[in-house]
Amino acid sequence: MSSSTNTNDISSKPIKINKWESNALKNTLNDACKKYFKETLNYTEDYSVMNRRLCIALIACLFSLYALVYDWFNPFPKSRSVLIVCTVSYFIIIGILTFYMQFIESGRFFTGKLIDKTGIDPAQKCKIISKLKKYDDIYNLTLEYHDGKNTSTSSVEVLKKSVGNYFDENGVLCYDKYINDLKKIYDHARSNARKVK
Structure with a gap:
């Protein structure tokens, strides 16, 4: 499900922002994360919050x-x-x-569920929260993964890195680097949820 990442559409249109504005940095990373979960992993966004x-x-x-x-x-x-x-x-x-x-709400910018197309397994759910303090470069992303088979257990993974890892000197988002880190924490959360069973 999360084995391949198609980023051709992003690579052709680089996202450039003011790298000194923390809200722009955070919102750009949040939007890229949403795009990955919705378009690559096929999550359906839940707008209830x-x-x-x-x-x-x-x-x-x-x-x-x-x-x-x-x-x-x-x-x-x-x-x-x-x-x-x-x-x-x-x-x-x-x-x-x-x-x-x-x-x-507390910084939550994405809540989504992945519905099994066969209808055998229940939907998997993800909640994603991000934080970036005003004069800090450390971007905190918390991913909470719920396996649909056992609603009482969840796996929480945290991504904590400098925004400098994801933006170049001109303020252009390095989408592939960010998505690779997202993929790692998502896969780790899924494997941890399976171990809990």
């Missing part, structure tokens, strides 16, 4: 919109209590959103 975040943000926006519309039809002295309730509710929802992003 992102959808929950969007729902929380939508609720906050609805409180704001309701306050705006209500104040339009009932100018300030009449809308005072509604504005207070909506403002307080908005900040409570934004607090919940911040908590969700910090502690539940």
